Structures are given as C-alpha cells and as structure tokens.
Amino acid sequence: MNVAVIGAGWAGLSAAHTLKKAGCAVTVYESGHQPGGRARSVQSPDLSKPVDNGQHILLGAYTETLALMKSCGVDAAEHLHREPLYLGTPNNTFRLRPPRFPGGRAGMLFGLLGALGLSWQSKYHLVRSLYQLERKHWKISPDTPTLSQWLRNQKQTHAACKYFWHPLCLAALNTHPDEADAQIMANVLKDSLGNRHKGATDVLIANDLLTSLWPTQVCRSLNLHLSTPIRRMTRSKNGFCLNDRYEHAAVILATSAHSAKKLLADLPECNDGKTLHTQLSTFEYRRIATLWIELTQPWESLPPRPMLMLEDDPKQHAYGQWLFNHAHIKGSRNRNLLAIVTSDANVLESLPREKAVHYLLNQLATETGDACPMPTIRGHTFVVEKRATFAATPNLARPAAQTPWRGLWLAGDWTDTGYPAVLEGAVRSGLTAAKHVLVGRVQSCL
Ligand SMILES: Cc1cc2nc3c(=O)[nH]c(=O)nc-3n(C[C@H](O)[C@H](O)[C@H](O)COP(=O)(O)OP(=O)(O)OC[C@H]3O[C@@H](n4cnc5c(N)ncnc54)[C@H](O)[C@@H]3O)c2cc1C
Incomplete structure (x- = not known):
C-alpha cells in the first residue's frame, strides 16, 4: 500500500515507522528543512551547539514513546537522564x-x-x-x-x-x-x-537533542521529502493527489490542527467534513518561551537537580517557571547549558525580547541568591514558540483519527488522545492512525 504521511513531527514519524515496519511503501512530506516538528533543534550564532526549540521533559508513563525508542534500537537509559x-x-x-x-x-x-x-x-x-x-x-x-x-x-x-x-x-x-x-x-x-x-x-530528560532520541534513526530508513510543503490535497481516482503531483492510496495528515484545516478545504464537501472543519477552527494556541543560556562553565553550586522550580509572579516581572541545569543531566552533551522556561507565555507577548530576557535573568539572580553565584554567561538565545500547544480548555472537541474521507486519517497531539499536547500524545496518535491504515477500517461519507 502506498501511503503518504504529511508532517514529520513525532506523530507523523511514529506513524511512518509503524507502516514501514508493516511493509507499506511510505513517503513523508515535511514543509520544514528538518524533521522533528515542535521538537526540532535550532542553531543560534550565540550558542556553541544547537539546542532544542524548547526544553522538553518526558515521564516514565510515556510507555509508547519508550517502546518506540526500543524498537528503533535506542537505549533509553543511555539517552535519557531519569530521576524521581x-x-x-x-x-x-x-x-x-x-x-x-x-x-x-x-x-x-x-x-x-x-x-x-x-x-x-x-x-x-x-x-x-x-x-x-x-x-x-x-x-x-x-x-x-x-x-x-x-x-x-x-x-x-x-x-x-x-x-x-x-x-x-x-x-x-x-x-x-x-x-x-x-x-x-x-x-x-x-x-x-x-x-x-x-x-x-519519573522525569526523563534527553541528554542530547530530542531528534537524536529516535526520529533521526527512523528518518534514515524513510522516503522523506524535506522542504516540501503540501499546499493542496484533492481526491483522485485511486486515493489522493498532493500538490497536483503526488498520488497516494492513503494519507495520514500529521500536521498541526491549523495546517490540517487548510488542507482539508479542497476535499469534497460533506456534513461530517463540515463538523470536522468547525472542530479544527475552535483550537486556540498557547506560547512557550525558552531562554537558553550558555555559561563559561557548568553551574555546579546549584542544588544537584536538572529541573528546579522558579517562583513566577508576572506582577513582579518574574516570568520564569522552571530552570533546567544541564550540569546535572547525566551524560549531557553541553553541561554549560541552562534553560529558563515560561509556559502559557502569552504574558510575554507585549514585552520586547530584550526586556523579557532582562527580567528572566534578574529573576534567576534573585532566586538563586549569593550562595550559588552563576558562572559568566557566554551567550544566550530566546526561543518563543507561538503555537507551542493548543489550549487545553474544557469541552474542546478533539477529532478522532477517522475522517469522513475514505483513506484519510488524522494524527497529531491535538487529536483525541486524552493527553494534553505532549510528545506521548503525538506518538500515540501516530500509532493509532497507522493501525487504522493497516486494518483498513474506513468510515466514509462518500
Ligand atoms: C517549546 C515547547 C516545549 C514543549 N515541552 C514539552 C514537554 O516538556 N513535554 C512534552 O511531552 N511535550 C512538550 N511539548 C509538546 C511537544 O513538542 C508536541 O506535543 C509534539 O512535538 C507534537 O508533535 P506532532 O507531531 O503532533 O506535531 P508537530 O511537531 O507540530 O508536527 C507537525 C509537522 O507537520 C509539518 N507541517 C505542517 N504543515 C505542513 C504541510 N502543509 N506540509 C508538510 N508538512 C507540514 C510541520 O512542519 C511539523 O514538522 C513542547 C512543545 C514546545 C513547542
């Protein structure tokens, strides 16, 4: 079976990997120049090595992600710092x-x-x-x-x-x-x-870039088209035609909900399709801001924990919520690295970037105090993901993997996984979509 996966985030790649293992011919189309989606890496001229677009943590409960790593031959114990x-x-x-x-x-x-x-x-x-x-x-x-x-x-x-x-x-x-x-x-x-x-x-933190956990290994064996945005998806005689060019019998749409809504617009109209379109329109998004700081040496004098809580208080311009100290991440590839994370960071929207960085550094100095002076800063970069996750609000109707169009399935952390927008949800959604393709359970209104 000739299947297209649109989007090379954790959802799309877990689907593609599963289908490939089951013997399907899979082609992955990714608009970006690298795989990973919202768990990709960024290279800043101010840092010596690339960093993730945002500091991520995984949990011991992320069983499907850990199983996926294992099936890719990746030793979780080697790549993930684990602690209660x-x-x-x-x-x-x-x-x-x-x-x-x-x-x-x-x-x-x-x-x-x-x-x-x-x-x-x-x-x-x-x-x-x-x-x-x-x-x-x-x-x-x-x-x-x-x-x-x-x-x-x-x-x-x-x-x-x-x-x-x-x-x-x-x-x-x-x-x-x-x-x-x-x-x-x-x-x-x-x-x-x-x-x-x-x-x-348990909290699990990657000691290298997130893509090195399993996406890089999976991509090696996939037919992956990077820098190939799919702009149009239409029905064709044998399935779907992408960009008026690529023919596929089945498609897994593993983009964000926002992109999925646009791509569904060219498919034949039907009532369930309209419902899905309405569902996708109701998603709102929240930012996550990560201030990556590279020091001249590891910050050893802080309490020996990779993840410390900061006392955020936006009224006092204290916006940071978590401090990640890579000096205390086992096997870290850059022990001089810190990350200050602000979730639901829409509060930072109105601030100029330099001002936001200034406040975050001030907060860090205040909360760590004189007892653990911070080594000199070599460089920093401030990454703000505007659509980091959907807002997990009550009564949000999250679509299932099935769509009204025969042969088209949805995947992504925004589908009805029961999880918030997290890596495990993305992986599970990809596995679900792949299983549907494999068992051929199709519900169609056409
Ligand atoms: C800063 C930040 C911090 C986070 N922290 C955590 C954390 O600590 N723990 C955790 O579990 N999760 C965390 N998350 C959430 C986690 O990263 C996401 O849940 C997960 O990466 C979503 O994967 P996905 O495959 O569903 O979507 P995405 O990663 O968004 O993948 C969709 C892919 O589709 C591509 N695409 C879109 N449109 C098209 C198109 N038209 N044609 C081709 N390709 C297209 C995109 O480029 C992208 O690569 C964080 C996210 C961010 C941004």
Missing part, C-alpha cells in the same frame, strides 16, 4: 522530594507529607484530594470544568496551588489553571500518580 519527580525551588522555600522507595503514589504521598514550604493544612487537603480523585477513578464532576474551579471546590490552599497544582498544570497542559480542563489534568495525574508501574512519575 522532584519539585523544589533553588533556595528551598519549597521542596517536595518523593523517596525513591516506594515509588509511584506511595512515594508521592510520603513526599507530600515531608514537603518543605507547605503547612499541615495544605498537605492534608492535597493528599485528601488526590485520594478522592483516585477513588472516583480520576473523573472530574462537570460542575467544576476548569482546574481553578476544582481546586476551589477542593479547598486547596494558596501554597498548594502555588507550589504544586499551578506549576504542574502549566508544565503539563501549557494552559493557565483558570482556563485549563480539570479532566485533562486528572488524566495526566491518573497516568502518572495513578499508574501502578513504579517509574511512571
């Missing part, structure tokens, strides 16, 4: 350190009870809410659709919101808790805290 979830500020105003044994939920429970910076009242309400959520099979009542509404209903304290719920929500959903879908947040918790697999809550 640790939430803590550089100056220890807050610290939640679940013990290594027992891991998972029990570990988190011990971690919460021993957390620094939370009162006993905060701990009690936090543990109670997590326990109740699990008892309700991680289902959120429709009366509290947003995370903030649910948190108020659960009587969560200011400190619990500030140090636990809000940072986790921004990191996982890239959406402010006032707007974030409480059910998607519960799904994330279910998959990590509610997961019986012991390492599910």
